[in-house]
Amino acid sequence: MRIVQYLSGATAGCGVQVGDDVFSTGYPTTLALVEDGDRGLEVAERASGGEPVTVDRVIHPLRPGKIFGSGINYKAHGEEAANFAAPDEPRWDFIKLSSSVIGPGEPIVIPSADDVIIRVPGGTRRFSEYGFAVDYEVELGVVIGKRAKNIRREDALDHVFGYTVINDVSARSVQMNDAQVDLGKSFDTFCPMGPCIVTKDELPDWQDVRIQSHVNGELRQDALLSDQLYPHPVAIEWLSSIITLDPGDVLSTGTPAGIGTFMDPPGFLQPGDTVTVSASGIGELTNPVVAGTARTRPKAR
Secondary structure, eight states, X not given: OEEEEEEETTEEEEEEEETTEEEEOSOSSHHHHHHTHHHHHHHHHHHTTSOOOOOSEEEOSOOOSXXXXXXXXXXXXXXXXXXXXXXXXXXXXXXXXXXXXXXXXXXXXXXXXXXXXXXXXXXXXXXXXXXXXXXXXXXXXEEEOSOBSXXXXXXXXXXXXXXXXXXXXXXXXXXXXXXXXXXXXXXXXXXXXXXEEEEGGGOTXXXXXXXXXXXXTEEEEEEEGGGBXXXXXXXXXXXXXXXXXXXXXXXXXXXXXXXXXXXXXXXXXXXXXXXXXXXXXXXXXXXXEEEOOOOSSOOOO
């Protein structure tokens, strides 16, 4: 099944998408459906027997409780950076706040870099000459379906609800200074997610899923999930040994080579750009990039 969240007039809902039609599950959010466990799946399976709803817009498929991020999970991505050594255990380096989640078509907003957090040419912070140095990262998102604590990797898929596509947008000039990784990853609008969640039965051969990113139509990233150093069953075992994973939590499972940071010159996102990230079997997620206008302090004259 393909699970979406949508707006229909003033009403938001969770639905099952079949072709161009969306059928309401009766749940107000995907999180409510996921938290209802097997009953939620049963309700979703029956939904397509009803009448399709009028959808004004498909929005982000889920507002997760927790989003876990993996810094290096593809060898080729690690090799883009200097002095790479393959990690001898999974790398889960940051938490991405759910307030950063947006859906298909919503803009990635780059705030003013001369407002409160100052990142302007001539600054002493790394990448300051590029403002916030905003980068893209295509990643597979793994949606937890059942509470997971001390779960062995061979049992991990029993706790997976499904999969989605994530663009782990990052402000490198914040992330890479003073170890502020969580902050640099969690700007508002910096977690495009979608266009849907596919339930795990839709992707039994998940290792063969191909993820890609395009910026203004140019292919930047291209990899198979089988290229990952530590696939998500290993991640679930590792994380759940110390942190309880709850239904609706999401693992953003790392990005392959091709990010803007390591291009020469760097290929950071600019207002006017369009970013598309995709995963075979799930779909494409496209977002424009815009300059933010909201400020905390008046602009200096």
